[in-house]
Amino acid sequence: MTWQDIHRQVASALAFHHIENASFEAELLIRSALNITRAQFYAENNNITNEIPQSLLSMLERRIKGEPFAYISNQREFFGLSFYVDNRVLIPRPETELLVETTLELIKSKYPAQLPVTVDVGTGSGAIAISLASKLPNHRIYATDISPDALEVARINCSRHQVCSRVTLLEGNLLEPLPEPVDIVVANLPYIPRSTYKSLGPEILNFEPPGALNGGENGLFYIFEILEQSRTRLRPGASLLLEIGEEQSTEVMERAHSVFPRAGISSLRDLADKKRAILIENPQIPFDLTIN
Ligand SMILES: C[S@@+](CC[C@H](N)C(=O)[O-])C[C@H]1O[C@@H](n2cnc3c(N)ncnc32)[C@H](O)[C@@H]1O
Structure with a gap:
């Protein structure tokens, strides 16, 4: 999977649960969970992983339950x-x-x-x-x-x-x-x-x-x-x-x-x-x- 594949899946999960600005929120969650910069997120489009990392899944779960991103990322x-x-x-x-x-x-x-x-x-x-x-x-x-x-x-x-x-x-x-x-x-x-x-x-x-x-x-x-x-x-x-x-x-x-x-x-x-x-x-x- 590439960043973009992960992004698509996370954004659609957020949108499904009525989180506004799902695409932008998905980017924030991915960058925070995987500790990558905006530049890395957009630049690196190689195959990076076979599955969505657990750290990202648990953040996604919290966000879907309505917890603000600031509390999830502590920032x-x-x-x-x-x-x-x-x-x-x-x-x-x-x-x-x-x-x-x-x-x-x-x-x-x-x-x-x-x-x-x-x-x-x-x-x-x-x-x-x-x-x-x-x-x-x-x-x-x-x-x-x-x-x-x-x-x-x-x-x-x-x-x-x-x-x-x-x-x-x-x-x-x-x-x-x-x-x-x-x-x-x-x-x-x-x-x-x-x-x-x-x-x-x-x-x-x-x-x-x-x-x-x-x-x-x-x-x-x-x-x-x-x-x-x-x-x-x-x-x-x-x-x-x-x-x-x-x-x-x-x-x-x-x-x-x-x-x-x-x-x-x-x-x-x-x-x-x-x-x-x-x-x-x-x-x-x-x-x-x-x-x-
Ligand atoms: C609206 S928040 C503002 C927090 C921060 N100043 C900001 O702007 O992000 C209000 C803060 O006032 C505190 N607070 C509430 N009642 C207070 C009181 N009687 N004396 C001092 N602080 C109080 C709350 O604990 C809370 O941290």
Whole structure:
């Protein structure tokens, strides 16, 4: 059999089980199972084997059962870096790169001479904190998560990207484990409303950790809670950058305005022109302190 013969068989098995983009997924599975590059996959068309290798068959079986490819291959690209992932963490999504890009711009424009204290809240695989650390060689970054399992994965990724000495992993609720006030809070917290969560597709529902996605009744439980916690944990001139669902910007901006009436509050759009993040700048003095 050649690669192409194997590819044809794997793709038709995937298509038969209603996996979308079956041809592309088949290529990914083959390359991952047999550890070959794209170039090898396309170039070598000799007879390579008499039967489909067992490693590929077991990956195929998992994929047919709906497990995301990222968990099967234990790998996901984010911000040009390769992250180890398994079902202890959310698979990093491309839209979250908006948070990394915006944080880098903020640091460049607001802190040209100093090193801000930054925290990635709900770090999961460590995707945001490690991407920032990889672009900011002198910076130290806190990364918190309530899930010790997720922090184990973040630790693997810190080692992989050699940033263990600069990314401090802290277990706890949102900003509570921080040992000091911070300049920049960046967070992709769970924000899916409970009823929407229950209707998500099986690839998400059956495999990704519920605690990474379900944001409670209206989806905003953690986002509102981090705004409250920020009242006492920010340095002067701080910024908060929060990923949100595309329908949530008005509600989050209103709440942010009531917690931080003096702040500059704006929504940020992703490449599909959807409002996917809220930026809160200079929260300064919280409202309840200004009236004392
Ligand atoms: C949407 S995932 C984001 C993961 C990662 N930052 C990313 O963008 O790929 C949300 C993360 O927040 C964590 N989390 C949920 N509740 C939390 C809380 N109260 N305090 C800290 N982290 C929390 C979850 O364990 C999960 O890792």
